[in-house]
Amino acid sequence: MNNTSANILDIKNIEVRYDNVILALHDVSLKVPKGKVVALLGANGAGKSTTLKAVSTMLASERGKVTNGSIEYDGNAIDKQTPSQMVGLGMVQVLEGRRCFGHLTVEENIISGAYSRKLSKGDINQELEKIYTYFIRLKERRKSQAAFTSGGEQQMIAVARAMMAKPKMLLLDEPTMGLAPQLVAEIFNIVKELNTKEGVSILLAEQNTNVALKNSDYGYIIETGRVMLDGTAESLLNDDKVKELYLGISKKGRKNFRDVLKEESLTKKRSN
Amino acid sequence: MVEELLFFMEVLVGGLLAGTMYSLVALGFVLIFKASATFNFSQGAMVFFSVLAFCGFMQDFNIPFIPAFILAALLMVVVGLCTERLVLRPLMNASEDTVLMATIGLGYVLEGLAQAAWGVEVRRLDLGIGDFPVPWIADNLKLFISALDITAGLVAAIMIISLFLLFKYTKIGLGLRAVADDPGAASSIGIPLKHIMLLVWSAAGVVALVAGCMWGARAGVQFALVDLALKALPVLIIGGFSSIPGAIIGGLIIGAVEKVLEVYIGPFFGGAIEGWAPYVLAIFFLLYRPEGLFGEKIIRRV
Numbered sequence: 001m002n003n004t005s006a007n008i009l010d011i012k013n014i015e016v017r018y019d020n021v022i023l024a025l026h027d028v029s030l031k032v033p034k035g036k037v038v039a040l041l042g043a044n045g046a047g048k049s050t051t052l053k054a055v056s057t058m059l060a061s062e063r064g065k066v067t068n069g070s071i072e073y074d075g076n077a078i079d080k081q082t083p084s085q086m087v088g089l090g091m092v093q094v095l096e097g098r099r100c101f102g103h104l105t106v107e108e109n110i111i112s113g114a115y116s117r118k119l120s121k122g123d124i125n126q127e128l129e130k131i132y133t134y135f136i137r138l139k140e141r142r143k144s145q146a147a148f149t150s151g152g153e154q155q156m157i158a159v160a161r162a163m164m165a166k167p168k169m170l171l172l173d174e175p176t177m178g179l180a181p182q183l184v185a186e187i188f189n190i191v192k193e194l195n196t197k198e199g200v201s202i203l204l205a206e207q208n209t210n211v212a213l214k215n216s217d218y219g220y221i222i223e224t225g226r227v228m229l230d231g232t233a234e235s236l237l238n239d240d241k242v243k244e245l246y247l248g249i250s251k252k253g254r255k256n257f258r259d260v261l262k263e264e265s266l267t268k269k270r271s272n
Numbered sequence: 273m274v275e276e277l278l279f280f281m282e283v284l285v286g287g288l289l290a291g292t293m294y295s296l297v298a299l300g301f302v303l304i305f306k307a308s309a310t311f312n313f314s315q316g317a318m319v320f321f322s323v324l325a326f327c328g329f330m331q332d333f334n335i336p337f338i339p340a341f342i343l344a345a346l347l348m349v350v351v352g353l354c355t356e357r358l359v360l361r362p363l364m365n366a367s368e369d370t371v372l373m374a375t376i377g378l379g380y381v382l383e384g385l386a387q388a389a390w391g392v393e394v395r396r397l398d399l400g401i402g403d404f405p406v407p408w409i410a411d412n413l414k415l416f417i418s419a420l421d422i423t424a425g426l427v428a429a430i431m432i433i434s435l436f437l438l439f440k441y442t443k444i445g446l447g448l449r450a451v452a453d454d455p456g457a458a459s460s461i462g463i464p465l466k467h468i469m470l471l472v473w474s475a476a477g478v479v480a481l482v483a484g485c486m487w488g489a490r491a492g493v494q495f496a497l498v499d500l501a502l503k504a505l506p507v508l509i510i511g512g513f514s515s516i517p518g519a520i521i522g523g524l525i526i527g528a529v530e531k532v533l534e535v536y537i538g539p540f541f542g543g544a545i546e547g548w549a550p551y552v553l554a555i556f557f558l559l560y561r562p563e564g565l566f567g568e569k570i571i572r573r574v
Contacts, residue, residue: 058460061365087462099457101450112450115443116462158457165462 005075007031008169008201009055014069016050016059016225024050024064026225030203032169037195037202039216039233041209041246047225048205049096052171055203056093057081074168087116090168094175096205098154100161102147106138109146109157113164127164134190135160152183156190163194169201170194176208184208188215209246213237221246282415283535284528289421291527292428293490296483298504298511298519299431300476305513306452307472308360310371314379316501318477320493321386322348323484327397327493328390341481348477351382356469364465383498392495397488399423424486431479432520439516444471452514506554512567521565526550 009032016025025047032038040048053059054066057078071078073091081089092113101109110131114124132139135156141149146157155175162170172191176184192215194200206212213219213233220230221242229242236242297319304312326344329335335343359374401423405416439445444467450458451468459465487497503526504519511522534546557564 056460058456061456061459063365082464083459084462084464087460092462093460095457095460099454099460101453101457103453104446104449108446108449112446112458112463113461115447115450161461 008034010072012070015067017067018064030220032203036217039212039219040205042222046222092162092165092167093171094158094162096173098158100146100154100157107142110160113161131160172204283531287528287531288524289425291524292425293486294507295428295520295523297501298507300479302519303476313376316498317379317382318480319484320497321382322481323488324386324390327395345478349474352473352477355473394492394494397493399489506550509554510557512564515566518566
């Protein structure tokens with residue numbers, strides 16, 4: 001085993017197909033350094049979720065397959081592992097859309113995250129208390145049925161549940177989807193805190209480019225299954241193209257996506 | 273007047289207790305429905321297979337009652353293991369309908385295996401509990417209630433309590449409820465689906481064995497047990513497919529209603545309405561409360 005590498009995750013030129021036909025990722029390479037937060041950005045259908053699922057080996061359950069390239073996690077190649085083996089190795093994915101166990105209570109949901117670990121009742125309670133220090137809101141609602149909690153709370157449950165597995169690395173798939181700005185900030189604060197205090201490395205798929213980059217160390221932008229641009233979060237935030245296309249800010253002031261597209265087609269026509 | 277009331281009580285209690293026999297069969301369906309959201313059509317064959325094997329062990333190999341029961345239970349665990357490995361795992365990512373069809377096939381395989389191994393003739397199963405009124409109750413309460421019915425009631429009560437404790441307070445129970453809610457999310461946090469499936473199918477097999485013993489003692493161990501298991505369908509519709517208490521209460525309702533209707537309304541239809549009355553009741557439930565009395569409501573946030 002080679003644990004001396006500075007990267008906990010190293011994806012090299014992967015290609016992913018669904019049903020052996022549909023090409024979802026053409027060529028994606030990315031690295032997550034140990035203890036860092038890396039943002040994977042892009043629009044709907046760009047391949048963010050597919051990339052995360054390739055890493056957590058959840059692809060198989062959707063009839064997807066890595067057909068080319070390699071993924072290395074913590075010094076080991078990932079290919080034939082099952083999702084539960086990956087959890088055992090310390091890699092946990094928080095799926096898109098929160099996916100709480102609706103009929104279980106909040107606390108049961110969180111405890112279920114420790115399923116893969118052999119813990120006594122006392123140890124579980126200790127872990128639970130530690131988790132609640134990050135998710136204070138959940139402690140108040142521990143006895144309610146998860147399906148009746150708010151969207152923000154459900155997202156917190158999903159992250160808390162994943163943390164109970166004691167991961168070295170978290171894969172977060174659109175954790176802020178459909179949440180109010182205040183909650184988005186709250187979720188990101190918790191994620192940041194988990195990263196610094198617990199030392200968890202994080203790969204974060206987001207559409208919310210601005211907030212994601214402000215809370216990450218490094219960023220990759222993918223479009224139609226290819227990495228288009230990557231760099232430190234700071235450099236991406238100051239990049240003109242990113243500003244214009246993903247942040248809706250141009251030199252002339254605020255702009256929306258439609259304007260950018262219109263402008264582009266105009267320049268294309270002119271050059272033709 | 274007192275005579276009539278006593279007679280009604282007798283019909284009602286007899287029906288309720290007979291209903292627990294339906295509950296036992298329905299319990300097996302609920303277990304599998306909870307974990308894989310599939311109606312297990314092979315449950316009837318499992319009942320037949322398990323109790324026939326039990327009889328075979330006792331009558332062909334002269335194994336005493338308790339070891340034979342344990343052997344039959346172990347055999348059902350092996351059946352669960354093979355089902356998980358040979359049927360469910362290859363169909364892991366297939367749709368629920370595909371799994372449903374596979375359970376029909378599995379049913380035929382089990383029926384064939386059972387008959388190939390133990391023969392086709394009707395066997396008598398003697399549990400040492402007679403299917404006749406208990407004298408003490410008949411003398412003191414003036415009710416004629418079968419000892420077998422009372423036993424079935426007790427057994428059903430023990431099974432429901434132990435299954436409830438298993439699901440509510442053990443780790444594997446928590447895993448099972450998580451899988452029942454969202455198998456994808458459960459596997460994303462490291463709950464191994466194959467262990468849960470193995471547990472559920474083995475448990476359903478053992479429940480089938482218990483139900484088979486009760487029915488076999490009453491009606492003889494024969495092929496008709498396979499179809500009898502379908503009586504569990506209205507029980508499940510009324511109780512809810514995903515609820516263990518629902519299976520029990522549903523069985524009680526079906527048992528009581530069919531006996532009471534048979535006695536008081538049956539004559540107007542020329543008798544034998546027991547066979548179809550439960551299905552009429554089930555249709556009303558499908559129309560007005562499709563999730564059943566205790567089925568998990570489809571929770572939707574608005």
